[in-house]
Amino acid sequence: MEIVTKRFLLRDFVESDRPSFLGYQADPRSQTFYKPGDANPEQATRLFETFLRWAGDRPRINYQLAIVQRQEPKVLVGCCGLRGAQCPGGEMELGIELAPNYWGRYAYAIEVGRALLNFGFRELKLDVISGSTVSANERIARLAQGIGAEVVAIRPGSSWMSERGWNEVDWRITQEQWDHRIAPLYNNRGAPSS
DSSP states (O other): OEEEOSSEEEEEOOGGGHHHHHHHHHSGGGGTTSOTTTSSHHHHHHHHHHHHHHHHOSSOOEEEEEEEESSSTTOEEEEEEEEOTTSOTTEEEEEEEEOGGGTTOHHHHHHHHHHHHHIIIIISOOSEEEEEEETTOHHHHHHHHHTTOEEEEEEEOOHHHHHTTOEEEEEEEEHHHIIIIIGGGBOTTSSBOO
């Protein structure tokens, strides 16, 4: 499975991605918005094994892809995905995680997000793509806005979120919203149309 954008290749994880993935997961900056205790080497290893397994599932319900640079395909920039196992039919949850060394490169997440939305709505024929994050994660709020999503709920989060003064924010974009607001501006590589 591969999706090509202007700068990136979004592809299934392979075993050679393991050291880079585990490395950036161990960076304390990566653990900022996780529940205490959830960010540890054992959990990162379980996630990586899960991503490898999902790539072989048929039918495929979850897509969790490595983000690598097209010019340097061995450089892992982060991961992204559309996950449907916990969603109603016709809907998947979008997630994007950049390695901390790539934070602040806002356009990276927008490019990846738009490519995933295009894949979800065009190839998977989804009706809705949704997401959820903690209210303190301003990067995700900007990403949701940049891909044309709308906030549909702000609710109290788990106790660990409440202890930090955070809420949980749910957002979504429908296929119709994508078609009318964002898709006409971009070609299938996530770059502005000419």
